[in-house]
Amino acid sequence: MSLGATPADVNKLILGQAMKLALAGVLLGVAGAIGLTRFLSSVLFGVRPADPPTFVIMSIALAAIALLAAYVPARRAISIKPVVALREV
Numbered sequence: 569m570s571l572g573a574t575p576a577d578v579n580k581l582i583l584g585q586a587m588k589l590a591l592a593g594v595l596l597g598v599a600g601a602i603g604l605t606r607f608l609s610s611v612l613f614g615v616r617p618a619d620p621p622t623f624v625i626m627s628i629a630l631a632a633i634a635l636l637a638a639y640v641p642a643r644r645a646i647s648i649k650p651v652v653a654l655r656e657v
Contacts, residue, residue, distance in 0.1 A: 569653075575646040582645060586638030587631070594627045 569578055602618055609617045 569646075569648075569650045578646055579642050582642040583635065583638050586634060590631055590634030590638075593634075594630055597630075598623055598627060 569575065573581075601623065605617045
């Protein structure tokens with residue numbers, strides 16, 4: 569913000585970076601879960617290998633939690649005065 573960014577720019581930057589990481593984690597997690605459920609379905613009886621509603625609901629929940637976890641630091645970054653941030657460096 570001391571270089572001319574608006575609070576909305578800072579918010580978008582922080583949340584955008586956090587959501588990219590969260591999306592990559594969700595995609596890798598879903599791929600790993602699908603691979604493991606195929607293995608576990610042969611061990612456990614009555615378990616379907618892929619349950620789409622469960623994967624969708626949990627992916628949305630994890631993305632929402634990641635967004636909330638990134639929102640708090642983004643709000644703190646916006647509230648810091650640029651002069652104070654420059655003095656601390």
